[in-house]
Amino acid sequence: MSVSPNNYKLSDRTANLTAQDLIPTTVGAVPETKEFLQKVIDILMDYIKAQNDRNEKVLEFHHPEDMKMLIDLDVPDKAVSLQQLVEDCATTMKYQVKTGHPRFFNQLSCGLDIISMAGEWLTATANTNMFTYEIAPVFILMETVVLGKMREIIGWEGGDSILAPGGSISNLYAFLAARHKMFPLYKEKGTISLPGQLVMFTSDQCHYSIKSCASVCGLGTDNCVAVPSDDTGHMITSELERLIIERKNMGHVPFFVNATAGTTVLGAFDNLNEVADICKRHNCWMHVDAAWGGGLLLSRKYRRTRLAGIERADSVTWNPHKLMGALLQCSSIHFKEDGLLISCNQMSAEYLFMTDKLYDISYDTGDKVIQCGRHNDIFKLWLQWRSKGTEGFEKQQDRLMDLTQYQVKRIKEQSDKFHLILEPECVNVSFWYIPKRLRGVPHDKHKEEELGKLCPIIKSRMMQKGSLMVGYQPDDRRPNFFRSIISSAAVTEADVDFMLDEIHRLGDDL
C-alpha cells in the first residue's frame, strides 16, 4: 500500500501531546515539534515514492457519501492528539488522487516537479505576503528577475508583469488594464464615462474566464462576442473583423480582442499575426490568453510554429503551473507597457505603501493588484527555473510534444480501435475509442453519438479500477470525446501505450 495510516507512529512521549505542547506556545519543545514535522514529511516522502510507482493505483475512488465514512472530517470542540493529526495526514493522502502519477492524463496541470514542490514547502515556512519589500525582500526581487525574463521571452523590452491566483484572474487583469488605458476616466466615473457600449471579442473556443470578465466588469456577456472557429478550433479571423465592423455600425465600441494560444479542449493556437493586424486596424487592445500554450514559448521550434506574433500583443497570460510543471498555483500576466498596472489598480492605502520608508519603494508591488495580500507564487518557479535552466525547459517542452506525436502515431496504427479527431497542435489529443461491436462501421454522426455515450462509462470504469485518469467532454461540434493531456515529466512512451491499451481493456465489450 502506498500510504497506510497505521505506519506512522510517534514516540510514546509525543503521541498524546497536542498542538499546544509544541512551539511556539510551549517554548523549548523543539524536539517534539521536529518529531511531528518529520513524521509528516515521512508520509509525504512515501506518497511521492508511491506516486512514481506504476504498480500503484492512480486513485482509490469512493463516492462522496462513502468517503465521509472513511475519514473523520469533523472539526471538533476539543483538540485531537498529535498522533491523530499524523494519521489524518496519512488518510488524506491515501484517498487523494495522485495527480503526479505517470498515468494521470486528466488535467492541463499534471505531474509533481520535485524542485518546485521543495520550493513550495519553503514558501509555506516563510509564510509571508507579497505586498512589500519590507516583509518579502528576497521574493520580491525574484519576481522582478523571473517576470522580466518571461517578458524577454515573449519578445518585449521593458513592460510590467504580476503573478496572479490563476489564469482567470490574470485575464481579468488584462481586461482591466485595457479598459483603463483606453478610458482612463472609467476608474473614478464608471460606466457613464464611456463613449458607448464597450464590446470585447474572443473565439467560441476561448476559456470561459474571458466571458466571465464581461459579466464581472459591467459589459454583460451579451457584449462578449463569440467569434466562430473553424473545424480545428482556430478563430476565423475574417469573422472577427466582420463582427467588429458589425458592432461599430451599431454604434458600439469594440475595444478588446482575446486570442487564445492553446485552447482548453482542442489545444488550438489562434493566428496571432492576423489578430494583431485586425486589432491595429480597429484600435483594439490585443490580449493573448497563453495560459495553456505559453510554455511552448520556451521551445524555439514551437514558438515559431505556434506563437509567431505574440510580441505584437498588448498583454499575455502565461501559466507556469501548466506546461512548465510549476506547482499550483503559478500564473502570470504580462504587459507591454509599463505603469499600467499601478495606474489602473492603485488605491494608495497609506498604511501599507508609505512614501517615507527606509528603502526604494518602487519594489513594493502591492498597490499594482486588486488583491491586497498576495500569495508567494514566485519561489517555486524561481527554484525550478534554476534547477532546469532555460535549456532544460526547452527540452521538456519538446519532449512533451514528441510524446504527443507518439500518441498520435499509436492511435493511427490502431485505427480500428481509435479515432483521432484532429491533428493536435499542443499536448491535447482528442479521440474516440471504438469498441468491438462498432469496429468497421462507417464513421458518421450516428456513430459519433454512440462513441460519445461510451466515454462516461469508460471513465467511470477507470476511476473505479484506479488504473488511469483521462478526461472527456463534448464540444459544440461533437458529443463526448476523450481529451488526454501530456504535461507531466513523469510520462513515457510506455505510459502512453498503457493509456491506449487500458482504454481498450475497459471498453472493448461496450
Next chain:
Amino acid sequence: MSVSPNNYKLSDRTANLTAQDLIPTTVGAVPETKEFLQKVIDILMDYIKAQNDRNEKVLEFHHPEDMKMLIDLDVPDKAVSLQQLVEDCATTMKYQVKTGHPRFFNQLSCGLDIISMAGEWLTATANTNMFTYEIAPVFILMETVVLGKMREIIGWEGGDSILAPGGSISNLYAFLAARHKMFPLYKEKGTISLPGQLVMFTSDQCHYSIKSCASVCGLGTDNCVAVPSDDTGHMITSELERLIIERKNMGHVPFFVNATAGTTVLGAFDNLNEVADICKRHNCWMHVDAAWGGGLLLSRKYRRTRLAGIERADSVTWNPHKLMGALLQCSSIHFKEDGLLISCNQMSAEYLFMTDKLYDISYDTGDKVIQCGRHNDIFKLWLQWRSKGTEGFEKQQDRLMDLTQYQVKRIKEQSDKFHLILEPECVNVSFWYIPKRLRGVPHDKHKEEELGKLCPIIKSRMMQKGSLMVGYQPDDRRPNFFRSIISSAAVTEADVDFMLDEIHRLGDDL
C-alpha cells in the same frame, strides 16, 4: 547564525546531480530525491528553531541593490546542481524576514502555526486543483465541513461559502453576488439593464478593496460613498442613512453597504445592528468585511461585545489567515442565501462540469467562482482546527486580546514615554513614542506632527538593527503613528515589554 548556507552539504554522490537526475525523469532515483528533499527540510527545521529563538534577529536588512549582490537571483540557461539549489534555499531563508518571530508585530498576519504549516506542506505535495470532486475528493469534503461550521458560528443555517485568494477577492465575490441578486439581468446585459446609477457605501476607514470593487465592476470610485467615521474609527451610522437618502434623491440606486468588523489601522468594529436596520429600511445588501475581526467570532466574550448582529448580514468575509493564524492564504466568503454563488458566477464550461459523471456533481465547486483553478486553501485550516479544537481557537482569541490589554496597561504606566491614541477594540494598538526632548511638552497638534516624524526614523533603526518589526502609518486625522499587532501565538508579555523597551532604546535620543 540561524540558517547558514554552508551548513547543508549533500553527499558527494548527490551534490553534483541536477534535477534531471531525480524522479520522475530518472526512474529509481528515490534515494537521491529523498536526500535532496530532506536537506531542504533540515533548512526549514533550523529556520523554525531560529525563528522561535529570541536571541535571533527578526530580520537582516539590506537595501534592494545590496540584496541583489548577496543572492545569485539569475535564472540561467543551464541547470545548477542540487547542492547549489540547497544553498539557494538556505540563502533565501537567511535573508527572509521572520514573520513568525515573537518580536514581529508588523502585519495583520503574524506567526507561524506549526500544524497549519505541516498542512501546507501536504497541500503542496498533493498538488491538486479545487474545481472538482474528481481530482480533489477529500479536500472538497473538508471545505464543505469547515465552511459549514464557520457559517454556523456566524449564526446561519444553510447558506453557501467559498475560499478565495485573499480578503479583497472575497469582498469582490460579495459585491458580485449582491449585484446579481438584486439585478439578475446584469450578468448578460451589463450596465444597460440597471435601473440607474448603482451606489455602494462603506466607512472611510474600510479596507481599500471595497473601493476597488467600484473601480473593477463599473460603478467608478465616485459611486463608492465614504461614510464618515467618528474619532475612534466607527462608521457614523446616522451619516450612512443620510447619504443613502441623499443619493436616492439624486435618482441613484443605493444597493450595497459594507460594514467593517475590525478596521485595518485602528481595529474598530462598526455597529452591525445599526447598519442592519438601515439596510433593511433601504433595501440594501449588507456585507460585513470581517477579514480582520472575524476570528473573534470564536470567542463568546468578543463575539457579543464586538460582532453582535453579524448574523443579520447577507455576506461575511472572514480570513482565517489573520487572527486565527492559518497560513497565508486562507480567506473565506460566506453567504446567507444558498445558490447565489453558482447562479452569479457559473459559465458552465462543459469540459469540466459535465453532468454525466460517475459521482454526485453537487460536490464540484469550480463553477461557483470567477477563478477556474483554485488553490487548495482548506487542508491547512482543517488540520489546524482539529489540532486546537473550537475551544482552542477561543482560548487563542482571548489570549491575544489579553496580551493587547497588557500592552495598553504598560503604555499607560509609561505615559511619559508613550501616548496611547485610543482604547483598542481589537489587537491593533495605536500609539506614539515620546523621546526625551518632548517629554512633559503638552500634547497638541504640533507635538503630534513632531512625534509623527519620528516613526519612520525609529522604524528604520529597528529594521537595520533587526531587533523588532512594528508598523506605522498616518491616517486622515493624524500624522504617522505606530500600530502594533498581536496576532501571533508566539508573543508573550515579555515580548510586549521588549517591544516598548526597544522602541524606547531606539528613539530616546530623537
